[in-house]
Structure formats: C-alpha cells, structure tokens
Amino acid sequence: MTKDFAVIPFNSGAIADKYLISNMLGGWDILGENDFKLFSSLKCNRGTPLFNRLYERGLIADERNFNRLLEDHRNLNSNLFYDASLHIAVITTHCNLRCRYCQAHAARPEHMSLKVARRTVQCIAERKTPYITLEFQGGESTLNWNVLVFLTKSIRKLERNNRKIDITLISNLTALNAKKMQFFKDYSVNICASLDGPKHIHDQNRIFGNGKGTYDVVIRNIKKLRKQFKKSVNFLPTITKSSLCAFKEIIDEYVRWGATSIALRPVNHLGNACSNWRNLGYSAEEFMTFYKNALDYILELNKKGIFIRERMAKVILQKVFNKEDPYYVDMMSPCGAGRGQIVYMPDGSCYPCDEARMVGGKMFRLGNILNETYETLVKKENLLHLLETSAINLWDYASVLSPWIGVCPVLNYTEQKNFVPKIHCSFIYKIHEFRFKYIFEKIAKGGQDLEILKSWVAKKEGENEKE
Amino acid sequence: MKKSKDKKKGRTFKKSIKHFIKDEDGFIEKEKIIKIGLGTISALTVVGSLTAPKQAYAEHTDSPAGKYMDEEAVPGTTCSRLVVRDHTHGNHDSGK
Numbered sequence: 001m002t003k004d005f006a007v008i009p010f011n012s013g014a015i016a017d018k019y020l021i022s023n024m025l026g027g028w029d030i031l032g033e034n035d036f037k038l039f040s041s042l043k044c045n046r047g048t049p050l051f052n053r054l055y056e057r058g059l060i061a062d063e064r065n066f067n068r069l070l071e072d073h074r075n076l077n078s079n080l081f082y083d084a085s086l087h088i089a090v091i092t093t094h095c096n097l098r099c100r101y102c103q104a105h106a107a108r109p110e111h112m113s114l115k116v117a118r119r120t121v122q123c124i125a126e127r128k129t130p131y132i133t134l135e136f137q138g139g140e141s142t143l144n145w146n147v148l149v150f151l152t153k154s155i156r157k158l159e160r161n162n163r164k165i166d167i168t169l170i171s172n173l174t175a176l177n178a179k180k181m182q183f184f185k186d187y188s189v190n191i192c193a194s195l196d197g198p199k200h201i202h203d204q205n206r207i208f209g210n211g212k213g214t215y216d217v218v219i220r221n222i223k224k225l226r227k228q229f230k231k232s233v234n235f236l237p238t239i240t241k242s243s244l245c246a247f248k249e250i251i252d253e254y255v256r257w258g259a260t261s262i263a264l265r266p267v268n269h270l271g272n273a274c275s276n277w278r279n280l281g282y283s284a285e286e287f288m289t290f291y292k293n294a295l296d297y298i299l300e301l302n303k304k305g306i307f308i309r310e311r312m313a314k315v316i317l318q319k320v321f322n323k324e325d326p327y328y329v330d331m332m333s334p335c336g337a338g339r340g341q342i343v344y345m346p347d348g349s350c351y352p353c354d355e356a357r358m359v360g361g362k363m364f365r366l367g368n369i370l371n372e373t374y375e376t377l378v379k380k381e382n383l384l385h386l387l388e389t390s391a392i393n394l395w396d397y398a399s400v401l402s403p404w405i406g407v408c409p410v411l412n413y414t415e416q417k418n419f420v421p422k423i424h425c426s427f428i429y430k431i432h433e434f435r436f437k438y439i440f441e442k443i444a445k446g447g448q449d450l451e452i453l454k455s456w457v458a459k460k461e462g463e464n465e466k467e
Numbered sequence: 468m469k470k471s472k473d474k475k476k477g478r479t480f481k482k483s484i485k486h487f488i489k490d491e492d493g494f495i496e497k498e499k500i501i502k503i504g505l506g507t508i509s510a511l512t513v514v515g516s517l518t519a520p521k522q523a524y525a526e527h528t529d530s531p532a533g534k535y536m537d538e539e540a541v542p543g544t545t546c547s548r549l550v551v552r553d554h555t556h557g558n559h560d561s562g563k
Binding site for chain 1: 471552553554556559
C-alpha cells in the first residue's frame with residue numbers, strides 16, 4: 001500500500017540520554033530511545049500518537065502541511081532573500097588605547113576622508129533592503145569626528161525613503177565630551193561600549209598608551225550619558241583567560257549597570273591577541289566550561305527575578321523555537337560575509353566582514369569603492385569562494401545542528417591556514433556546537449530552565465518580535 | 468628547496484583563495500570537494516528560489532509598522548509572512 005506521507009530526511013545526535021532529530025527545513029524533536037528506534041526505522045504509522053507529534057513538529061510531511069513547512073524554512077533562512085543591511089564604516093584606524101587583545105590594530109593608522117565617506121553613503125543608499133544599519137567601527141571612531149557627523153546626517157536622510165535606519169557607534173567611550181554626547185542624543189545614535197567586567201578585569205586589558213586602565217573613564221562617561229543626556233549604553237565584553245573564572249563577577253557587573261543582555265564571546269586569535277595569546281588565550285574546551293557556568297548563573301539570576309539574557313543563547317533559541325532568522329551574520333550558512341554585511345575602510349577599500357578587515361591584506365579584499373561599483377565588489381571571485389567555504393553542509397553534512405549552525409570561514413582560515421577546514425578542530429565551530437548542545441540539554445531536561453529560555457524569545461500577543 | 472622556503476614564509480597570506488581551491492592536497496582535489504558542496508548549495512538555492520514568496524523580491528514593500536512583510540502585499544498567496552530584520556554580528560551588541 002502506498003503511503004500518503006513522507007519522513008523528511010533527517011540527522012540525529014545524542015542529547016543527554018535522548019536523541020535529537022532535525023531536518024533541513026528546521027523541524028526537530030527530542031525522542032526517547034523507543035520512539036527514536038520506531039522513527040528511524042521508518043515504522044511510524046499514521047494515526048499513532050508518535051506520528052501525530054512528529055507530523056506537528058515538521059518531521060513528517062504530507063500534502064496538507066507541506067506549505068507550512070516550506071514557509072517555516074523560508075523564514076528560518078530569510079536572509080537569503082535580502083541585500084546586505086549591515087554597513088560597517090571603519091572611519092579611522094587611529095585609537096587612543098593600547099588594548100592587549102586589539103584585533104584591529106593598524107600599523108599605519110589613517111582617517112577616512114570626506115570623499116570616501118560620500119562614496120560610502122552612495123553605496124548604502126543604493127542597497128535594496130528595507131533595513132539599514134550603519135555601524136561605526138575603528139580604531140576609535142569618535143577621533144574622526146567630522147566624518148562621523150557627515151555620515152550620520154547623510155544616512156539619516158535615507159529615512160525619507162521609508163527605510164528603517166539604525167546607526168550604531170562602537171566605542172571605547174574614552175574620547176567623548178558633552179558636544180559629542182549631545183550629537184548622539186540628537187541623531188539617535190546607539191552606543192555600544194566595550195566593558196570587560198569589573199575594574200580589576202577590565203583594566204588588565206583595556207589600557208591607555210601610558211598603561212593606565214580605562215575603567216574609571218568609561219564608567220564616568222556611561223553615567224554622564226545616562227544622567228545628563230538620557231542616552232542608553234549597551235556593553236560588550238571580550239572574554240580572556242583571566243575572565244574564565246570570573247563569570248559571576250562579569251555578569252554581576254553587567255547587572256549592576258542595568259544590562260538586560262550580555263554576549264559571552266571569546267577573544268579572537270587576531271591582531272595583537274596573537275602575540276599575547278599565552279596570557280590572553282585558552283582552548284575551546286576551557287571556554288565551553290566558562291560558557292556553561294555563566295549560562296547556569298544567568299539562569300539562576302532569572303529565577304531570582306533579575307532579567308538578563310545571554311545573546312548567543314537568544315540567537316539559537318530564535319532559530320530553534322521560533323523558526324525565525326535572527327540575521328546574525330556570524331552564524332549563517334553560507335555566512336553573512338558580503339551578503340549581510342560589508343566593511344568600508346578609511347582608504348575606500350572594502351572587505352566582506354569585520355573579521356576579514358581585521359586580517360587585512362589582499363586575500364579577502366573585495367576592491368575599492370572609489371574606482372569600482374558596489375555590484376562589482378560583491379561579485380568578486382574571492383567572495384564567492386569565501387561563501388562556498390562557509391557552507392556548513394560541506395564540512396559537517398550529517399550534523400543534527402545543520403539547520404541552524406554556521407561558522408566563520410575567516411577565523412577557520414586564520415586558525416588552520418586552509419579554506420578546507422577540519423571542522424571538528426575549529427575553535428569557533430567547537431564553541432558554537434557546544435552552545436547548541438548545552439541549550440538542547442536544557443530543553444531535553446525541561447523544568448524552570450526551559451521556561452526561562454523560552455521566555456527570552458517569547459512573543460507577546462500582537463507583537464511581531466520582542467526587542 | 469622550494470618547500471623549505473615556503474615553510475619559512477610561515478603564517479603570511481600569500482595565496483589567493485582561488486589558489487587554495489585549485490591546490491591539490493591529498494587524494495581528492497579541494498576543487499572537487501567544493502564542487503560537491505556547490506551542487507548542494509545550488510540545489511538548495513533552486514528549491515529556495517522556486518518556493519520563495521513573491522514579496523521576497525520586492526523592494527521596500529515592508530510595512531513600516533512592523534518587521535513582517537505586509538500580508539496584503541501578496542493577495543492570493545499562502546505565503547503571508549516573511550521575517551525581515553537588520554543584520555547583526557558578534558562585534559557589537561545593540562541590546563536587541
């Protein structure tokens with residue numbers, strides 16, 4: 001007898017003492033041993049409780065649910081249908097700090113000229129996407145003030161074309177004055193500051209040229225922005241070796257300054273971090289222990305009524321529970337380099353992503369906007385090859401995490417000196433994999449932890465997304 | 468002789484990506500591995516294109532009020548909601 005349904009091809013993996021199954025459309029479930037055996041031997045008959053459950057979860061398809069499954073798949077990967085919205089302007093490579101792990105250190109620092117800035121605006125204006133984020137990166141962006149003002153005012157004008165514009169400043173917050181703060185307030189520039197944790201951790205790495213720590217100045221300016229200018233500030237830590245045991249102190253420091261989100265990201269083996277790796281670096285396994293402890297602590301705080309989310313966990317949960325695309329370019333397959341983001345350097349040269357410009361050189365350079373069109377740049381052969389090498393199905397095709405996981409080909413290349421990565425040796429991939437598996441363990445165990453994780457990405461009634 | 472010279476170069480980025488892809492190392496040419504992968508990506512892209520909702524290709528047709536595409540923008544189709552938002556990355560946190 002012909003079956004009128006099909007089990008969509010799936011991958012499986014052990015999670016706790018159960019089995020996680022998933023398919024390329026983003027359907028997934030966690031099964032006990034008996035159910036898994038039934039399912040994997042394709043002996044699941046219509047009308048049984050297991051069939052109904054797997055049908056609902058998108059693991060079994062027939063004519064009735066197929067359109068819904070395709071729509072889920074499109075939403076999970078909707079970034080594929082849109083142009084780059086993240087435009088990173090490195091308006092200067094000058095910096096007033098000498099951070100020990102600086103990934104963007106330039107041998108010959110320079111400011112972006114107004115000529116390059118004008119061309120940058122032109123490139124951004126031509127993009128066919130309803131959302132545009134202009135992000136100022138450096139160096140320390142506030143040191144090239146005239147260009148920052150020019151770009152901010154010019155990009156804000158694009159709102160007249162019914163686009164949503166976000167402007168974000170990534171800053172060390174040590175080169176600000178009242179005039180600059182007022183400008184950020186007037187032009188709704190979001191501010192993200194580097195804050196590695198409490199003073200004794202922050203000041204180990206983030207220092208002025210004379211070796212003095214920057215914590216006191218950063219905190220003074222955060223207070224001033226908030227109190228005098230009613231301007232909120234977000235923070236971003238870099239986790240170094242000395243942070244690994246201090247997860248509670250770092251998270252407490254974020255709670256202390258009112259943060260509702262913390263992104264626990266490892267230090268990259270780029271720039272100055274390479275020469276200081278012995279003092280700053282660690283293995284992927286050491287970071288995993290840190291992440292596990294930190295996430296558990298964050299969940300404990302939530303149980304006490306203190307709301308704070310871990311950012312990568314949220315990205316994962318958005319994909320897994322909501323089947324929606326968080327547009328997070330560092331965890332896409334193919335990655336978001338050149339497709340979701342593009343970087344404009346002070347001399348007009350373009351790179352496909354922030355990590356690529358940190359590596360520098362000709363390997364990842366797409367060209368220069370002063371003498372090439374944007375369309376020419378994003379059709380360059382090296383970008384195509386870069387995207388090919390980021391397609392996770394190439395390197396880990398049987399992974400149960402393949403509907404959601406992605407990897408950075410630039411970091412893989414700098415680590416392994418090869419575009420054909422040994423994926424299970426990749427520092428960043430091991431960390432991504434661990435994050436997923438630890439969260440799926442929480443899901444498999446259920447209970448209060450699961451409820452809290454779900455609440456991080458829950459949508460209120462009538463709300464499209466909770467942000 | 469050439470080998471030892473290459474070794475001395477150590478960790479500099481002298482090859483282009485294309486060079487890497489074409490370079491043979493082991494039993495299978497990397498180019499062939501990439502081709503296999505490209506086949507997979509192409510297949511996925513074709514499936515994606517065939518099934519992509521019409522409004523996915525429209526320019527600036529989203530509702531300014533929300534981050535979902537407007538349901539009425541594609542009357543007569545079952546594809547009513549396509550989530551679109553701004554790209555983010557790990558080197559900044561806007562608190563979203």
